Amino acid sequence: MPPAKPEAKRKKAHSDDEVRTVAVASARIADAGRGIDITVLHVEKAILVTDYFVIVSARNKRQIQAIAGDIRDYLRDEGFRHVRYEGYEEAAWVLVDAGPIIVHIFRQDLRSYYDLELLWGDAPLVEWRENDGRETERS
Secondary structure, eight states, rough: OOOOOOOOOOOSSSSSHHHHHHHHHHHHHHHHOOOOEEEEEOOTTTOOSEEEEEEEEEESSHHHHHHHHHHHHHHHHHTOOOOOEEEETTTEEEEOOSSEEEEEEEHHHHHHOOOOHHTTTTSSSSSSSSSOOOOOOOO
16 A cells, blocks of 8 residues: 655745735725724634635725725735735625635625634634734634
8 A cells, every 4th residue: 555645735935924914914904995894814724725814894896896906906015926806896795815815805794694704713813903913712
């Protein structure tokens, strides 16, 4: 019988600290764009394809698109070369995918319907309002 293959690991182009810093900065950009109810989750242990979710609500299509564009531009400036959008034209739920960071920008009514925070309830919260970006466990 052949030996077992080692578990595959994602090759990381950015350090863990850099990714956390950029996720926190993305939340702050959403806040500056008047995003609502912003949450950063460290989902690396639960999801193999990404490390952080930034989850944001916005009031209307124009605001959703503006926040998505600002975050996309920032991520590209920080060296995340393959940043993709999904849902930009409809702007009900826009996904900005930068690999280790995925930003979800929801219209308020859809956010509660999909409830990603409940779905990924075991993931630690990252405090984005503080400078240290520390994680907190949820109760």
